[in-house]
Amino acid sequence: MRFQGLLQLRRCAAASCASRHLNTIVTAAATRRLASSATALPDFTQKSDHVQRGNYATLNDKDVAHFEQLLGQNHVLTEDLDGYNICFLKRIRGNSKLVLKPGSTAEVAAILRHCNERKLAVVPQGGNTGLVGGSVPICDEIVLSLQRLNKVLSVDEVTGIAVVEAGCILENFDHRAKEAGLTVPLDLGAKASCHIGGNVSTNAGGVRVVRYGNLHGSVLGVEAVLANGQVLDLMSDFKKDNTGYHMKHLFIGSEGTLGVVTKLSMLCPHASKSVNVAFIGLNSFADVLKTFVNAKRNLGEILSSCEMIDERAFQTAMGQYKFLNAPIAGYPFYMLIETSGSNGDHDQEKINQFIGDGMERGEILDGTVTGDPGKVQEIWKIREMVPLALIEKSFCFKYDISLPLRDFYSIVDVMRERCGPLATVVCGYGHLGDSNLHLNVSCEKFNDEIYKRVEPFVYEYTSKLKGSISAEHGIGFLKKDYLHYSKNPVAINWMRDMKKMFDPNGILNPYKVLN
Structure with missing residues (x-):
């Protein structure tokens, strides 16, 4: 057929590497081992960033005894807490002396009630895979770990x-959803360790927003515990529930500053019978844009993901992880396009025709298409390992921004020129389907000179293009000083007023989001 003459379908490299490599994941335990390793631990952030501790009480033995009586001694940790104090990127380090692990909403409520009465600051924590320091202490806040929920x-x-x-x-x-023939409408590289509550609290996007939208649309309801211990039941089993204010949306993306999400209901679409993945090489970002437009036009109802990886990001991953199998190599840009539908023959014909037409026009230079589940996983593993490869052996400034599609990649070129030889790698990858770019600037180790070249320039540049300084990772601690680049003063003042109303004593995740 026509497509065969234009593109020889390459078989993904045989799974010669052990299956354990294909399933390499960053577990919660591995994250904590990374954070608690003896090498290159960051300074305490309160000291390095000159953070003035809030007017909070100091934890004492009576508080610890109270929590032990409430939770049991096994769920009250006072030793070996580095893994809870240090963020995934090892940029933020708190000095918490206590980690609490409640096993129910009632226990969360009791903890917050006591902390509010005593004015003890608390930081909610899930899998601690965030990239903006939103889930770790800045000073000596109590860590409220939701691992047992x-x-x-x-x-x-x-x-x-x-x-x-x-x-x-x-x-x-x-996995549980798949047993019922459903799929969770959220997929992240950190899926083996991140918590769904943390995903909701940061309004995480992931790779399939182009198909399923963001969590504001998928989450039907939440249960949240307020700072005073009151349980706010906003659960719902309906997509259409037009009864007053939709308060659930306040907690989606609020990063634990308004309340602690303990439960949620989510609409999960039925799993697709046919999934195909194309991995293609392109010569320029202009060709990437043309291919994306054609994907929306010609794959329409079956398009479920559209990712872009530039050459430097691709080479970093391939060089770092030898178990990865690259179906193609040697191109300035790569795209990973996924389709999900109900008719395998129909879907495969559409994606083959799409790529064949792209090659005929010269926009696509080479590629591979597969519907084999194992080979689909191999290709996705390339994309998933890129973020980890960039932090494996170097310091990396990571930026999660939304930009207009026409200017989606321009900031990478600008930053590459701006940083010059100070940076070892400047690259971009991300979710083309929803205009979410992950800009990465790597260097051998943190230094002020490159930091000053990167920030606040990256936020100023994004603001001039009317983009967002945070597309899906939140504001946390690292971006709180730059919120004004995406929100006007009136909006920020209203955010402050809402924070005061929900948390008058300011005990929930202090030093985050708002100054």
Whole structure:
């Protein structure tokens, strides 16, 4: 057929590497081992960033005894806490002396009630995979770990509605959904360790927003515990529930500053019968844009993901992880395009025709298409390992921004020139389908000179293009001083007023989001 003459379908490299490599994941335990390793631990952030501690009480033995009586001694940790104090990127380090692990919403409520009465600051923490320092202490806040709230409470294959506790690992949630013929409408590289509650609290996007939209549309309801211990039940089993203010949206993306999400209900679409992935090489970003437009036009109803990786990001991953199998190599840009549908023959014909037409026009130079589940996983693994490869052996400034599509990649070229030889790698990859670029600037180690060249320039540049300084990772601690680049003063003042109303004593995740 026509497509065969234009593109020889390459088989993804045989799975010669052990299956353990293909399933390499960053577990929560591995994250904590990374953070608690003896090498290159950051200074305490309170000291390095000159953070003035808030007017909070100091933890004492009576408080610890109270929590031990409430939770049991096994769930009150006072030793070996580095893994809870240090963020995933090892840029933020707190000095918490206490980690609490409640096992129910009632226990979360009791903890917050006591902390509010005593004015003890608290930082909610899930899988601690965030990139903006939003889930670790800045000073000596108590860490409220939601690890034990890890159950999938129900999955209804008829309605597609799942109810899950906030501490459930995303991958475990997805496995349970798949057993019912459903899929969780959120997929992240950190899915083996991140918690669904943390995903909701940061309004995480992931690789399939182009198909399923963001979490504001997928989350039907939440249960949240307020700073005073009051449980706010905003759970719902309906997509259409037009009864007053939609307060659930206040907690989606609020990063634990308004309340602690303990449970949620989510609409999970039925799993597709046919999934195909194309991995293609292109010569320029102009060709990337043309290919994306054609993907929307010609793949339409089956297009589920559209990712871009530039050459430097691709080479970093391939060089760092020898178990990765690259179906093609040697191109300035790569795109990973996924389709999901119900008719395998129809879907494969469409994606083959799409790529064949792109090659005929000279926009696509080479590529591979597969519907084999194992080979689909191999290709996705390339994309998933890029972020980890960039931090494996170097310091990396990571920026998660939304930009207009026409200017999507321009900031990478600008930053490459701006940083010059100070940077070892400047690259970009991300979710082309929803204009979310991950800009990375790597160097051998942190130094002020390159930091001053990068910030606040990256936010100023984004603001001039009317983009967003945070597309899906939140504001946390690292971006709080730059919020004004994306929000006007009136909006920020209203955010402050809402924070005061929900948390008058300011105990929930202080030093984050708002100054």
